[in-house]
Amino acid sequence: PAIELDGVVKEYLAHGEVVQAVREIDLTIAEGEFFSLLGPSGCGKTTTMRMVAGFEEPTRGTVRLHGQDVTDVPPDKRDVNMVFQSYALFPHMDVWENVAFGLRRKKVPAAEITRRVGEMLEIVDLTGREKRRPRELSGGQQQRVALARALVNRPRALLLDEPLGALDLKLRQAMQIELKRIQREVGITFVYVTHDQSEALTMSDRIAVMNDGRVEQLADPREIYERPATAFVAGFIGTSNLLRGTVDRVEAGSAVLRLGEDGRILVAGAPHGAGDAIAVTVRPEKITISTEKPAGNVSAVRGTVCEVVYLGLYNSYAVSLADGAEVTVFQQNALDSASTAERGDAVWLSWQPHHS
Ligand code: ADP
Ligand code: MG
Known part of the structure; x- marks a missing residue:
């Protein structure tokens, strides 16, 4: 498996009170899978992702990546990358520079950078726009630059936290199909966080429906829709x-x-x-x-x-x-x-x- 969460709990102390952001999660995500965490705002999706990426340490439990216990491993030593809703491109750099940034910092040889950035821009369909600044791009194009910037590092897994949240409905639907195509093409594990049920149903191989810090049901989209395991899942997915x-x-x-x-x-x-x-x-x-x-x-x-x-x-x-x-x-x-x-x-x- 690519990602395993074993009895993972996250508690925060806020104003002298314990907040249970994640109550207890056990998950196994297979290599190459398009996996979604779906649930209402505040149910613990982002916290779960941050623990996988290493930005947050679990209060209890174990995180394993590709079979290795990484619970105490810092984010930059984990073989995952994360894409956020606010993609935070460097405004003063053009598209090419934005995508090449991480490789430059890692001192990858120039010829290899040129090849890998070129490949990546082709996959996200931005060839010919290398010289544009972020503000000269549409929201969907900016999101694809952010995706290329994460993928060019060749992580074994990509974590996406509501990456399409800033886009309007039409563009979001187009990007859903685009993301699925890209994932198939690069063949790596995608873990996708969303509160939008249709988004999760469209793209995912499997979905974990979360509620109040727990996974209520884990199954493929059809099963989640046709055979909701709990009243919460039935109510949250579609009309019931x-x-x-x-x-x-x-x-x-x-x-x-x-x-x-x-x-x-x-x-x-x-x-x-x-x-x-x-x-x-x-x-x-x-x-x-x-x-x-x-x-x-x-x-x-x-x-x-x-x-x-x-x-x-x-x-x-x-x-x-x-x-x-x-x-x-x-x-x-x-x-x-x-x-x-x-x-x-x-x-x-x-x-x-x-x-x-
Ligand atoms: P989601 O991404 O599903 O909207 P989050 O993982 O962001 O949910 O948050 C889950 C719960 O944990 C929420 O109740 C949130 O207020 C709380 N929470 C998240 N981060 C912190 C923090 N740093 N300190 C205190 N409470 C937090
Ligand atoms: Mg969130």
Whole structure:
């Protein structure tokens, strides 16, 4: 593995009180992986990265890079580089000088510097802009210079802390694809920090979803989206509905929850018994709206449509259930799209048991 965190804890003392920035993290990141730390502001992402880079010493636990314990090794002796949101290019140096700076300081021979900087500028698609100053570049180009400057040192791993945060949405989306391409091309481990779920889902091989100093789920993007391990993950990634109920009985390996007079929710393979209170999450796009009671082995609940929002590709419905819960449903608009339900309609919502 490229990076291993073993029982890592970070506590700060602030105004006489102990702040647990990282409560306890165990992580293994494979060589060559595009790995993301995803979570809300303040959950401990930056602190975790700073401990990997060596700018911060863990209160407890071990950091290993490429199998070697580096917990007490200073940043400049670690084979990683970090790129920050504020890329801090040298304003008085041109693009070429900015990228060459680190190699010069390490006294790399001039011919090798020329070759490596040229190679790097080609990878980040800035060939021909060598003489520009940072202020003569767009935000996206500046970010690519920062990336080239970090990569030209050939670190075995690159840590990126919200590197696209300063860019507008369009540019950010273009840079996400660009970053993924660059990572594939240079073939090194990227650890990417973001609070933006779509960013993490787009680029990552695997994602660690963090909350309050801990990792809540570690899986590939599809699994995180389709099978969120906790209510926090379900709520943080995409839109999700949270339904609460009590298990009525267990039937053929499925817990059956009663909801309203004739509604029921099936939870397959759940380790539950009658009387257990459980929470079930289901994604808006997995739910079907119908006027007739759906047949077959599906979860089905009754509700009333209280809002329909036309969103082009799909409609978003807010449906209230008998117990007061509100469910969001996305339904794609067909070519001949007449909306399937309108405000005030009594409807059935149904979904396959494996979708909740
Ligand atoms: P994130 O990057 O996910 O937004 P951080 O790692 O920056 O989160 O911070 C995690 C928590 O630790 C926050 O509550 C933050 O206020 C606290 N924290 C971070 N650095 C320090 C510090 N140097 N001193 C005291 N508290 C800190
Ligand atoms: Mg941060």
